[in-house]
Amino acid sequence: MALPASASEFVVAQRYDYNYRSPIRWVASHVLRYKPLLVSLVVGAWGNAACAFAVPALIGVGFNAIIQPVPNLNTVSLCAILIIVSQIVRGSLMLSRNFSAEMVAQRIERDTRDELYADLLGKSMTFHSMQPVGEIMARTTNDVHELNLMFNPGINLVIGSAMFLFFPLFTAPTIHPQLILTPALFIIGYGLSLKFYSSLLRPATEAVRDRFGDMNARLAEAIDGIETVKGASQEKQELANFDRGATAYRNAFVRQSDIEARFIPLLLMGIAEGTAFLHSILLYRAGGINVGNIIAYMGSIQMFHFPTWISLFGFSNISLGLAAAQRILKLINTRTELDENKDGRTARISGAVRFEGITFGYKEETPILHDISFEAEPGQTVAIVGQTGAGKSTLVKLINRTYDPGAGRILVDGVDVRDWSLESLRSQISIIEQDIFLFSRTVGENIAFGLPGATQAQIEQAARDAQAHDFIMNFKDGYQTVVGERGVTLSGGQRQRLALARAFLTDPRILILDDSTSAIDSATEDQIQRAIQRATKGRTTFLITHRLSQIRWADQIVVLRKGRIAARGTHEELLRTSEPYRRIFDTENTLEPIEQDEIELQPGR
């Protein structure tokens, strides 16, 4: 049953088993966790309708009492009292219905969010790198909330209004058997027309939402890039663009309101009331019913008002909820390739890394790396260079099994990484990514992230080694300074040195540094250089860097071009063998600009 738990990097103890076979079953398995609440919901809904229908019946009795030749005011006061009592009972039953629904709905949101979150933590990085953060956020916030709304008001209203819809089928025949006719016909007509209506409305509403999104996206872009718009004096073009978007939205909006204008159930409601009136007059004249009956009957037909308006919301909530459930399930049911491999090799890594014929692509049909083979000896520093998109970052992430290669293998100390225990492998390899991520916690906690029990002395030592201690002490709260959204903003160089400190604390055997920072001033550059030098000492290091000074002095340089090794060797070797490599060291800009005017455009208007 618990399909996704089979291959996971992280599992929460004591999880409840849900059914993952289809969105409906999955939602049902969530709902059925709370059976007593469901019972209280249905009982409340039924009782609510019963008490509501008591009102027209009692009013009918009251009328009969008055139009008698000898009016009986006592019966009327009894009816009035009974109405008040029934409505107080009704209020409490409705409350218990609403509250049960609310409780189930909130629990579903809580449970599914928890379930999804735990599942996401267990998914491999291949999964996460394919999934934009925005998309995952949409699942864990909006979609999970849609499930909440699907139950309340969605299912709650549908159950509640269904009672109102079907009650006349039972109350009307108690007045006269023929009177079942109008409610029965109405229900059929109502069902058909509602189905037709929502089949028209759904695409129209989606179109409105899409057009709004388009208009908004383009507008946001134009406003963000206003300097470019003005600089290129393209204001008129952008105004025309926006007008197109606003007009497309206007047309979608008009289409939707046209469909809404044609809400057939409203017409049916009026016709049903008229027919009920006609029918009861005919029965009265035939002597089948009395005046009180007519009033009671008309009153119960009027109860259709509630389902006519309300169920529309309910159904759309449910269909939105099911769509959300489907999206969430799709995420949960995505298989993830890596697992913890607990029985794998556990040993201290000495640091020999060997790539053998590696081919890899996030999607198998479009490989990013082709047939990569090279070797790093323990303690060596390997610089990996190349243009953006050459595959540098991907290549190094294969070492700690962030991803597994499609073909070929990677050996660490002569053992395929897939035969290592994931715990043992990852705990000895440290990756410092291009976008350095710090949690919204204190500086000290961020450094100690990989070693939760670290002492203050250990943390400070790591920070000193990473050349971070000085700038940390310059903060008012030192190591207690909170970073991130709610705290101080750090520069790229500072973030990088914190990440280095974080890595130093776990003393990895293999360090992977994906370095894309650039120092604005030379003093900072000096510190970064010292920190990186300290980091490479005594461990195998893979450096992805734009720093010529780091490339210049690496033990080995691998030049990647479009996923293949274009050149490999030491600095001196590459200066001899590679023209593009020689060009990047031409910082004095001695290259001739291309001959002028071989293509001449008309000057600007």
Add this chain to the structure above:
Amino acid sequence: MGDIFDGLDVEAYDRKYSDAQLVRRIFKYFANQKQRIGIVTATVTVNAIVDTMRPIIISQGINIIIAATSPVPLIGLVIGFYIASCASWGTNYVRRRAAGRAIGDIVRDLRNDAFAAAVSRDMSFYDEFSSGKIVSRITSDTQEFAQVVVLITDLISQIIMVFILMAILVLTEWHLALILALLSPTVILAALAFRRVARSASQQASRVLANVNSMISESITGINVAKNFRQEGAIYNQFDGVNRQAYQINLRRGFVLSLIFPTLNTLAGIIMATLLYFGAGSAVSGAISVGAWYLFIQSVWYIWDPLTSVASFWSQFQAGLASAERVFALIDAPAAVVQSDEQPVSELRGEIEFDQVRFQYSDQEVVLPGLDLHIAPGETVAFVGHTGAGKSSIARLVARFYEFQGGNLRIDDRDIRTFDLAAYRRHLGIVSQVPFLFAGTVADNIRYARPEASDADIWAMAHRIGDGEWLDTLPGGLETQVGERGARLSMGQRQLVSLTRVLVQNPSIFILDEATASIDPFTESQIQQALNIILSKSTSILIAHRLSTVKSADRIVVLRKGAIIEEGNHESLLMQGGHYAELYNTYFRHQSLEYIEAARR
């Protein structure tokens, strides 16, 4: 209910409009829709009348039945009821169609006006106000305004109905009508009381939701770190706590909201029972007919809906007006850059002259106290200096993104204030520090400043840089989609695209605010190539961050606190050992070949 306060943050350009002003402004937009508004008004009125007819017809029917006279009028009543039902639906249909079109058009007009106003503001406006909020005024606030208009037409129809019904009831029997009129406000009071409680519960709920969301967002963004250090468990426990807390608070809010309708319904039942009882007395005494008695009891339902709507609608109405106010404030925000004339600018040599130019950003300290600077046509000038020395300000004034407060700025001996701005800016090529690309293809972006450029021109220009090698690294070459804001391209690739844009534009004056972001050395050498081509053709203003760019300038201008303190080329300035030497040591030393060679570990 809780989102009433969303987006109500006050911005400095907000202004208070009197209600009369506001209504007049709104009315202006409605004026273009006279015919539709007429249709809506007519159908709303007819709709209210026929809706009131229905309970009256039934109450008359009951009177006739009890009187047991001829059945003929009854048949007429039934037919009348059918006609009223169809007419109710029909008028509603016509009304909604007309209202939909009117509102659609009004909102489009309002949006276009708001966007046009935003586009015509100068850059100081954008420095001050976040683009997200400007966008939300143009799209969301106008949207909210539209929804309120829809609600108003619904509500007016219902209120007309309430008045007609109440008038009939008063005429029928004013004692009973008075009872109904006195009891009805309890509904409004109850609804308003709930709103108050619900609002504070909702605020709490949205705060806790924000907590959950930022928690999830953070851990998903940092998932690689958590995985690298095997800390999934710790993160999960933290989330679990926040998630449970959110559940508790949401449940409390749900409980408050669950109370509303049961309470309102019970109140309605009590009012109905009261009317049943007192109406019975009047019916027996003969003050009213039985049919009228029925009408009184029925009217509770008919009055119910509009009253609850008014209560829940009131704050929405206020929010809608506030939205309109915000949109108008955006439209009416004053411009800082004002042109004295709109002289055409057909051709420029690119001569720039600052004559005692004094400049400051609004209310901040003076950036340029009195700048004198002459740049000859075709000259390449690099500006260096610490942050805040005034480098960017010089470039921005040339681009006329900001207004200066004193002195003169002349381009080709003409006052920059007399230009037709759009025409002038067509001669400027600007590459900003973080190059901005629009969603679309690489070719679209290259063509941006010059939409009429042919595919062949673009292809040729793109291939002048590094033999077009950079295009090979893009999956679709020139047809590659760059994504929103160019997100799918690397910083270096974005630089190359925007430099090619300038190449195609072939401007007289080129302004470069050089990127500080780190770019891979291969791309870097291609950027340098593109720069060399542009610099050879235009008057160039460079805010340089790279040593090679500084060196490629004809003249280096050293700025401190908005004043020029040294000028010359790289070697001579370095020899002087002045401020430039200090700047070199601070910002450029680590980019030199000597530094690289000395970095041996």
